[in-house]
Amino acid sequence: MTSTLTTPRAQQPRRPSPPRPKVKTSWLLAALAMFLVVVLLVMWAVSNASDRTQVLAVTEPVAAGEEIPDSAIGSVSISSDAGFGRIYLESQRDLLVGAVAVADLVPGDILGPSMVTGEPEVIEGEQLVGVVLRAGRYPSEIERGDGGFAVSTLERGAGDPASVPVRVVSVSISETLEASVTLAVADADAARVGTWAGLDELVMVVTPLGVGE
DSSP states (O other), X not given: XXXXXXXXXXXXXXXXXXXXXXXXXXXXXXXXXXXHHHHHHHHHHHHHHHTEEEEEXXXXXXXXXXXXXXXXXXXXXEETTSOOOSOOBGGGHHHHTXXXXXXXXXXXXXXXXXXXXXXXXXXXXXXXXXXXEOTTSSOTTOOTTOEEEEEESSOOOSSSOOEEEEEEEEEEEOTTOOEEEEEEEEHHHHHHHHHHHHTTOEEEEEEOTTSOX
């Protein structure tokens, strides 16, 4: 019997694996820092947009004593804490059209009550009621154009005291701090507010013009 000898195959040498690319740690840190910056910028933009208010501004010159046309009024966005004081919101545009400029107005001026006059004192369905308020029964910051409530200290039911929505048409404060105030009140509530005032049982709670509109 003849035996067959098998010659072992020669093992082929293994090819070396290609080197894995190395990512520098500094690059990773830079990418992470860039991502964080983008996130912070987006958060800032969202927060800043939510804290802005649309207000009315002058878009074309208006001389003192002239009526303000609709074409001279535009809307701009400002930060809610910009510190402009009392200004007109975009929703109050109708109050300004036809009002008279107290001083020369130039494009970019933010419009406020001190810059105009001649606004309509009452609208349909309102009456004017004059009241005199002792110190402590009105906010010291009360001004023409403020909205709010006339509150009765007389009608004290089981719940909240009786109150009526009002708007300040004019206000004058004497040296003794008595405030003579003219209020625009709905027809149905005018007599009631007049009665409270006559009995010295009225307190004013106001919302400054341009707040909460």
